[in-house]
Amino acid sequence: MIPSTHSAGDSFDATRSATLGPRLLAVGGGKGGVGKTFVTANLAAALARAGKRVVVVDVDLEGANLHTCLGVASPQKTLADFVSEREEDLGKLLIDTPLANLKLIAATHGNLADAQPSHLRRVRLLRGLRQLDADFVLLDLGAGAHASVLDYFLVSDDGILVVQPEPTSVENTYSFLRAAFYRRMRLAMVGHGVRQLVTLAMDQRNERGIRSPLDLLREIEATDTAEAHRFVETMRVFRPRLIVNAVRTAEDVKLGFAITSVCKKYFGLDAEYLGYVNYDEEARRSVSLRRPIVDLRSDTDVSIYLQRIARKLLEPSPTQSGIQSGIQSRTQTGAPTAIRAGSATTDRARAGQGTTPPSPGAKPGFSRG
């Protein structure tokens, strides 16, 4: 994989700072079959039912089936038209769904040759999505950790991971998160040498013995404090959100807490447990009926859980408040709290922060101090 150019980093910042326009949510999670599409379709439907103007986009070009979940027949105009440059206006690809306020940009198995858009095309796509006339744009990501999937995840206001309580899914979630983490960090780094260091760290068996994000940070600290500062600041605003799907037991529910704890201790990331959805045959049936379950049967447990998650999404994005608070804390303390050098500044900052890590929005709920 060739490292992306610096312009990609710029486009990240540009898109993130664009607070007007729709809020962009990406739903991914590495493994196929964990219910990404089901969750996306239902969250979109729930938001639409709450009166928001919602566009769902199937960016899973190789395994597109979002349209099926929403009860839209095989669409004529699809994202493939944009990818292959036959259509420049994303607005023209919008398809009505049976639900009010909910529109779809579908993808179907068109020309397999151009399944993955080029980097430039992705940037165009994301810019176009930001300009859509909607309150929310939800991206249904494909499986795997391809560069394009990671980019959709990273540029979104909220990157949501769907995980099922089973080893394969958890494993893939971590590998996805690891890939996303290093990709984001590499883009945040300015110096060529440091970027190479990040690339090196992506290989788990690298010769420098960098085994974890923390090891990497220490290596960077040793070479360049400014870069280390950037690293920490980037990390602070990188807040993946987590949904545990198909839970059957209390143990399954707690998996969400366990993963956020591990994220904190391994990556140093404040992941947010957004909620869980219980296992129910009814959910499967809704897919066969090609209707979102929140619309089909809004009173079942599954729907209640999904609506609860949707309600959380209606709150201001923690990512955005995170950015603001990141800036604030920088101006206040003059140094990132997380860089440890045994200095007085750090100790004071640590005492001030205590166990409540930079948990900016100070929102109740799942943000686990």
Added chain:
Amino acid sequence: MRGIEELDHYEMLEVPHGATPGEIDRAYRMAQQTYAEGSLALYSIFEKRDASEIRARLDEAYRVLADPELRASYDLEHRLLSAPASVAASWPPNGKNPGPPIAESSTRMNAAVEAATAEAFDEVVEGYDQREDETSGEFDGPRLRRTRLFRGYEIDQIADVTKVAGTHLRNIEDENFADLPADVYVRGFVTAYAKTIGLDPQAVVPSYMARLQDSRQKSQPSRFLGLR
């Protein structure tokens, strides 16, 4: 971002400095599960030696924090190390509510600590319930189930504690009112259930019983008419 070896005992257990013994217990139990050998959330990311290092540190953190004396001296030592100049300014340590000046009475300080604690680990659980309250103040079966799941209880555990048959408990959650015994029994079951999962029976029972009675009243006339 700091390594495991740089986290203090509180950070290790992910509790605030003012955490109550109950919160510390709960956090430790949760962490034990999360970082148990072969734990689902753990095995594919931490290497074996890192995982056992984490476990050892969790145990040590709990050993100190669960003992009031050890905890007091640890706090003292820790605070001396971290902020010798301005203890008052940085207390409570989570920085959310600036505490009273140190000169004020220690009882008020404790009150501040308690207040800060209340929103700590419990907010994870309580935040959910609050959200539920926003939608309806009613305690129905699904809500009971959600609360139970969320607080980490299995039906069987509740059955063990309350000596109420699991079938009844399931029927309560599923609102299979027809399969439940007479009201007076159900009242007892729901009370026991609520207590076990840490809900206030006074809030839960009237609300749930109202639903039950409502449903039974509705179904009875129809049966009566049906007989005629």
